[in-house]
Amino acid sequence: MIxxxxxxxxxxxxxxxxxxxxxxxxxxxxxxxxxxxxxSIKPGTPLxxxxxxxxxxxxxxxxxxxxxxxxxxxxxxLGFMWTAKMRMKGLPVSGYDLLLNGEGTMSWKMLWLIxxxxxxxxxxxxxxxxxxxxxxxxxxxxxxxxxxxxxxxxSGGPVVTISDYGQSTxxxxxxxxxxxxxxxxxxxxxxxxxxxxxxxxxGGKVLAExxxxxxxxxSEVRLGWYFGTDRFExxxxxxxxxxxxxxxx
Numbered sequence: 720m721i722x723x724x725x726x727x728x729x730x731x732x733x734x735x736x737x738x739x740x741x742x743x744x745x746x747x748x749x750x751x752x753x754x755x756x757x758x759s760i761k762p763g764t765p766l767x768x769x770x771x772x773x774x775x776x777x778x779x780x781x782x783x784x785x786x787x788x789x790x791x792x793x794x795x796x797l798g799f800m801w802t803a804k805m806r807m808k809g810l811p812v813s814g815y816d817l818l819l820n821g822e823g824t825m826s827w828k829m830l831w832l833i834x835x836x837x838x839x840x841x842x843x844x845x846x847x848x849x850x851x852x853x854x855x856x857x858x859x860x861x862x863x864x865x866x867x868x869x870x871x872x873x874s875g876g877p878v879v880t881i882s883d884y885g886q887s888t889x890x891x892x893x894x895x896x897x898x899x900x901x902x903x904x905x906x907x908x909x910x911x912x913x914x915x916x917x918x919x920x921x922g923g924k925v926l927a928e929x930x931x932x933x934x935x936x937x938s939e940v941r942l943g944w945y946f947g948t949d950r951f952e953x954x955x956x957x958x959x960x961x962x963x964x965x966x967x968x
Contacts, residue, residue, distance in 0.1 A: 721824050721839070723817060726771075726792055726802055733769030733794035733968055740764045740863055740933075751877035751894060752869040758898030759859035764933030767860045767967035769794035776960035778805065795861055799851050807835070816847070821884035823847030842909060845886065849907035852881040852888035853921060856903055859934050860967070890922075900925050900937050904946045911944045911955055922946035923958075931965035938962040 789803035798818035814827030904922030923942035944955035
């Protein structure tokens with residue numbers, strides 16, 4: 720059973736950066752990978768292994784779009800924690816999604832007391848690992864290091880493979896001519912109705928980018944299941960987010 724940390728505690732335990740970004744160190748990678756990394760990381764930027772994000776947006780729950788404000792910590796070798804506050808039927812709802820050392824759980828409560836959703840177990844953990852891998856695009860400095868294996872898809876776009884806890888995820892990136900991220904998608908365990916036992920395309924369309932402390936992130940995204948298929952808009956889309964701030968370490 721997970722001992723749930725605070726967001727601050729997880730951030731304090733996050734690994735520190737190691738070295739600084741040098742474009743000459745990635746010249747052995749495929750050209751599309753170099754293009755995205757050089758677009759996303761300024762030379763000399765610390766090779767951070769963790770990011771803390773502040774964000775706001777809307778999330779679709781039971782067919783209704785709810786506004787939220789949230790914070791997230793994403794860190795190599797530990798996992799992630801996403802905490803959010805929103806209102807459902809006029810009442811406050813708050814809680815977290817957590818992946819820590821390969822074990823996933825979530826807990827959401829109304830009025831800080833009444834359980835709305837609580838879940839854990841192997842399917843939650845496997846889905847959480849896939850989410851962590853896909854969200855690593857929000858930490859480009861991590862993908863410039865040994866944690867990432869780069870290749871090229873049949874269409875010529877960059878593909879990054881990340882592995883943790885015996886699980887690997889391939890994330891396909893679509894770029895513009897300057898290396899800016901336009902979309903991303905990878906296989907994630909589960910689905911919008913809690914399906915288990917299969918990988919579902921999970922990704923999003925990047926509407927804007929923003930640079931924080933030398934790293935350029937996808938700062939406005941429409942995200943969901945079945946991305947890249949005709950099921951995305953009607954069945955899979957459930958998340959719209961704007962990143963307001965990012966801190967690295």
